[in-house]
Amino acid sequence: MALRHGRGYAAVNYPTGMNLGGDPSQALVHATTMGGFVVTLSSVDLGQGLRTVVAQCAAETLGIPLENVIVDTADTDTGPHCMGTFASRGTHRVGNAVIVAAREARDVMLQVAADELEVDAEDLETDGTGFVRLKGSSEKKIHISEVALAAHFRQGRTISGRGIFLKEPSTPVPETGEMDPDSCQAHACTVAEVAVDDETGVVEVLRLYNAYEIGRALNPALATQQVEGGAWMGLSHALFESTEPYYPHSREHGPVDFTEYLMPGPADIPAQTSVFLERPAGNGPFGAKGIGEMTANAPIPAIANAVYDAVGVRLTSMPFTPEKVLRGLDELRAGRAG
Amino acid sequence: MPSTIVTIELNGTDRELIARPSTTLLSALRETFGLMGAKRGCAQGGCGSCTVLLDGRPVVSCLIPVVTVDGSAVETIEGLADGERLDDVQQAFVDHFATQCGFCTPGMIMSATALLNRKPDPTRQDVTEAICGNVCRCTGYEPIITAVLAAAERRRGDPAVPTPTVPTPTVPTPTVPARPAPTEAEV
Numbered sequence A: 001m002a003l004r005h006g007r008g009y010a011a012v013n014y015p016t017g018m019n020l021g022g023d024p025s026q027a028l029v030h031a032t033t034m035g036g037f038v039v040t041l042s043s044v045d046l047g048q049g050l051r052t053v054v055a056q057c058a059a060e061t062l063g064i065p066l067e068n069v070i071v072d073t074a075d076t077d078t079g080p081h082c083m084g085t086f087a088s089r090g091t092h093r094v095g096n097a098v099i100v101a102a103r104e105a106r107d108v109m110l111q112v113a114a115d116e117l118e119v120d121a122e123d124l125e126t127d128g129t130g131f132v133r134l135k136g137s138s139e140k141k142i143h144i145s146e147v148a149l150a151a152h153f154r155q156g157r158t159i160s161g162r163g164i165f166l167k168e169p170s171t172p173v174p175e176t177g178e179m180d181p182d183s184c185q186a187h188a189c190t191v192a193e194v195a196v197d198d199e200t201g202v203v204e205v206l207r208l209y210n211a212y213e214i215g216r217a218l219n220p221a222l223a224t225q226q227v228e229g230g231a232w233m234g235l236s237h238a239l240f241e242s243t244e245p246y247y248p249h250s251r252e253h254g255p256v257d258f259t260e261y262l263m264p265g266p267a268d269i270p271a272q273t274s275v276f277l278e279r280p281a282g283n284g285p286f287g288a289k290g291i292g293e294m295t296a297n298a299p300i301p302a303i304a305n306a307v308y309d310a311v312g313v314r315l316t317s318m319p320f321t322p323e324k325v326l327r328g329l330d331e332l333r334a335g336r337a338g
Numbered sequence B: 001m002p003s004t005i006v007t008i009e010l011n012g013t014d015r016e017l018i019a020r021p022s023t024t025l026l027s028a029l030r031e032t033f034g035l036m037g038a039k040r041g042c043a044q045g046g047c048g049s050c051t052v053l054l055d056g057r058p059v060v061s062c063l064i065p066v067v068t069v070d071g072s073a074v075e076t077i078e079g080l081a082d083g084e085r086l087d088d089v090q091q092a093f094v095d096h097f098a099t100q101c102g103f104c105t106p107g108m109i110m111s112a113t114a115l116l117n118r119k120p121d122p123t124r125q126d127v128t129e130a131i132c133g134n135v136c137r138c139t140g141y142e143p144i145i146t147a148v149l150a151a152a153e154r155r156r157g158d159p160a161v162p163t164p165t166v167p168t169p170t171v172p173t174p175t176v177p178a179r180p181a182p183t184e185a186e187v
Helices: A050-062 A090-117 A144-155 A220-239 A299-311 A322-337 B025-032 B088-095 B105-118 B124-130 B142-156
Strands: A003-016 A023-031 A037-040 A069-072 A124-126 A131-134 A141-143 A160-167 A184-197 A203-213 A271-277 B004-010 B013-019 B051-054 B057-060 B073-075
Touching: A003 A299, A023 A050, A023 A090, A023 A144, A037 A050, A037 A090, A050 A069, A050 A090, A090 A124, A090 A131, A090 A141, A090 A144, A090 A160, A131 A144, A141 A144, A184 A220, A184 A299, A203 A220, A203 A299, A220 A271, A220 A299, A299 A322, B004 B025, B013 B025, B025 B051, B051 B105, B057 B105, B088 B105, B088 B142, B105 B124, B105 B142, B124 B142
Parallel strands: A037 A069, A203 A271, B004 B073
Antiparallel strands: A003 A184, A023 A037, A023 A160, A124 A131, A131 A141, A184 A203, B004 B013, B051 B057, B051 B073
16 A cells, blocks of 8 residues: 556637627726726626726726726626626737727827827837837827817827627537637647555645647736635545535535535645746737636546546546545556456 | 614724624625725625624624624724735735735735734744634745744734745846747647
């Protein structure tokens, strides 16, 4: 009886967005009187960091500091329409819509600034610190807060923009099933290292190595969080989570409520290493693809393969409980004895 | 059973409420005093999202009848910051991305605060034990453990406070196309 080590890997391709009857999201951008730029959305941030990422998209497109962007996702009844944050679509769909809206708002902003500075709008640029300035000049410039005030109180204009991204519906070809279901695909591979106790059947995941090709990582720290938090969920599905009883023909051993619903705690987590390969997608916002849901996927088969590598037991249903490992070991031993 | 008047020292200020025997400390905090930081997750002591400090100890406030803590000091997440200035544990959670959806965060921070008050120089194992009653569904715990250890160092005034690490791509990045053409599909 011993602790046996194994290593396994698995790869995943994952679509960004979905098709159904078309997949749109809208965004509106407008300037306040103080030079804040409000991005109004119905898209909900579930904790994945959507507000941060769309603020980055708006700031980059408008050419203003991130601090001047206010993201308002307050009300799905009254905000511009969004299909929702699911199907790993948020960054891609909403980011694209925000870029379109911010470009329109930027054009108005530059036009207002041009009238204030008495120059052509084509000769203006933004410096990213809050100023609109004449190209090549450090003297001739105006701050966006002054631009916003001038628009409201002198020129009688709204600095605003409308944006929508629509993935058009794609009907399958009846004969072949051929269709265009998504906008791009992200790719990933996870390597898992496990230790399996062949006496108790307990599987421990020691290390996870994650490599993700996600277009461009708009916010590498948030992307890492998504990958490693998602890997934790994969680990949790692989080893713990089930609403079914672990033992056949009995409900006694299954979870009856959320205090007995097993998930790995802070002492059960593996060391993780994650890297990104950036191959910007042609249709993504600044090249980004979606990496929402896929992050829980690769760790599960990687762990199953690592268990196989460690003890030769091929597990095909989750979770990989000690009982399933021990039954598999019994079968192997019976096979050898026979 | 009749309602009774209960007095607690809430984040440094004496507060009174009229409580029924079934009123939990969590309900008192959220519904009577309007402090929404402590969350009602499972309401059976299993998730830790309602954790507050009771006379300095971390407790799950959803399981404690408020009438039993008359005269006690209660500290909640709202009592940590000094105006706009976050305290060391809160700031470390921000710096190390130790929060995603945020539902577990107040409970995590209160559990961590209790640990650091008791033990200013905790080991990684001390931290995992301190937060093992707090369920997080998003982060995978590692950023939280990192944040608590960093907060401990910050509190001790150690100069070598670890800075958040941002991964750098290991492969050269191709240039982005001039402007995304939103209708063009790529697989």
